[in-house]
Structures are given as structure tokens and as C-alpha cells.
Amino acid sequence: MFPGSSRVRQSGAAKWRRTQGLSVENQPPEFESPVSKSAESKTWNLAHGGLLPTGDAGLPPRLHLHRGFTSLYLPDPRDLIVYLPPGYEEHPQRSYPVLYLHDGQNLFDGRTSFIPGRTWQILEHADAAIEAGEVEPLVIVGIYNTGDRRLAEYTPERDWRMGGGEASDYGLLLTRELMPFIASRYRVRTERESTGLGGSSLGGLVTLYLGLRHAQHFGKLAVLSPSVWWASKSILGYVNERAPEIWERPRVWLDVGDREGSRTLADAEQLKRRLIANGWRAAETLHFERVHGGTHDEASWAGRVRPMLRFLFPAGSAR
DSSP, X not given: OOTTOOOOOOOTTHHHHHOSSSOTTSOOOOOOOOOOOOOOOOOOOGGGTTTSOBOOTTSOTTEEEEEEEOOSSSSSOEEEEEEOOTTTTTOTTOOBOEEEEESGGGTSOTXXXXXXXXXXXXXXXXXXXXXXXSBOOOEEEEEOOOGGGHHXXXXXXXXXXXXXXXXXXXXXXXXXXXXXXXXXXXXXXXSXXXXXXXXXXXXXXXXXXXXXXXXXXXXXXXXXXXXXXXXXXXXXXHHXXXXXXXXXXXXXXXXXXTTSOHHHHHHHHHHHHHHHHTTOOBTTTEEEEEETTOOSSHHHHHHHHHHHHHHHSBTTOOO
């Protein structure tokens, strides 16, 4: 822990906060609200460079695991898992676009996923899309959540009943520490047109929030089954607030399953309308997908990975 940070005492709602599989229609149990923290604005600590252990005997060779990434902005260390596309080692002069995804333990490795054995199957879907010529080869970085503090880090503002509200600090961790670390270790492009951010549920919420807050960094957003309901749908007001300040709209993939509940469906469609009203263009800068039979879990999100990559990182496109 660094000076000035505060750890949060949590109650029995920790499981709800980690869950990606429960319907967001269900209200979470009452629990003690987290205490927000404001980190000092400090530059990235170069001690990160080259000092994080990598590798895991159980992972495929193109998945690199970095354990215990620490931050000046948030107290808890987190693991990172990095996917390298086919041909990465064979083409040492080539650089690649990059997609950063939240809830990294649910993306590749069934041993670490919330529901054991069920993941987004990112490696399989990305490999297939790249090898079929549908998607530009890209690096994908999974950022593990921190368990009990997931809700705090993935929510833009504090809810009067549920707490949270540390997403701005999480955004500083991403843009000032984690992204420079990845750029120092891997051949990724750093311009916004080549950089994406994505996640599901609360991860979808924080993706849209940080994608707008740090629009100079992110040109592509994957917003899957977003928790629009958080803090009385405050994200809708934030779209209105930030959109006029963004000179170029990031491309947004927005989806929702038709079996995620009536409120979740209505919220996602309301968000789609709000984005269009603020200058996003359907089929150009915005793709909205209502997924037939889609549910709020890893298996359903896995089925959306390949079309999401096709829209955000199409082969032969400089977007």
C-alpha cells in the first residue's frame, strides 16, 4: 500500500461484485459503502519496467502473464495477461493495434475465471478471426479485477446506497501506468486510432466512461451488456456532457442479450439512442447488437467476441 491510500472494508456483497453471471435485474444485498480515495498525481514509476515476473507453465506460448502490477493510484496489485497474435514473433519489425479488456481472469484461462472453465475464449476467437482475414492482427491485454474492490474501480461515481466511484483513479492507472508499461514491453501502436478498451456489465460501464473521459487515448470501445442502471443511469448524462468536447467520436460496439432482462434491454437501447443523439452514426461509428438468446455471462459474451473484433479492428483498415 502506498501512503495516503485507504483499504475498503467490505461485507457479504463481495460475491455479487465479482459476479459476471447474475442478472443485473436483481438488486444486490445491502452492504457497507466503500470509501473513495484520491491518489496523488504522480508519473509512472519506471521500476515497473522489466521487473514483473512473466509466464505460466499452463498457458499457451502466445499468452504472457504478468503478476502483481502495482499502482500509485489504487492500492491493490493486479495481474495482467497479454495475448500476442499469430506471427508476432516472426515479424519483429511490425507493430500492432491493442485492445485492453477488463476482468482479465475471465478472458483466457478457465482456472481463473469466475465460473471455472467458462471464459470469453479470446485466444480461440481472435486467432480464428485473424487467420480468416477478418480482423487485423492485434495485441489484447486482459486486466484482472481485484475481487472485492471491483465495484469501486469500475463505477464512475458514488451511488448513495452501494458506494463505489473510483473509476477515475482506475483510468489514471490505465493511461499513466499500465499502458506505458505495455508499450515498453510489446510492439503496440499508441495512437488513439489503434487503441481500444472493452468490458462487460460494470466493465462495459467503465469502458464507456473512461473511453469518453480519456478520448485522446481510446478510439475503439467494446461495450458489452453495460450496467447503465448504475447511480440512476448517470452515464447517460455523462454522454451528454462529454460528447461536445470530443473532436472525433470513438467507434463503439454496444450490445445486449435479449435474455438479460427487460430493464437491461431498455437501458441499452436508451444508451444507443443517447449516443446517436450526440453524433454517433449507426453502422459507422456505432454498432448496436441485440443478441438473440444472449444472457449475462461469459458463455454469451464469448459468442460476441468475433463480431466485435470485426467491427472495431477490421482487416485492411486504418481506423
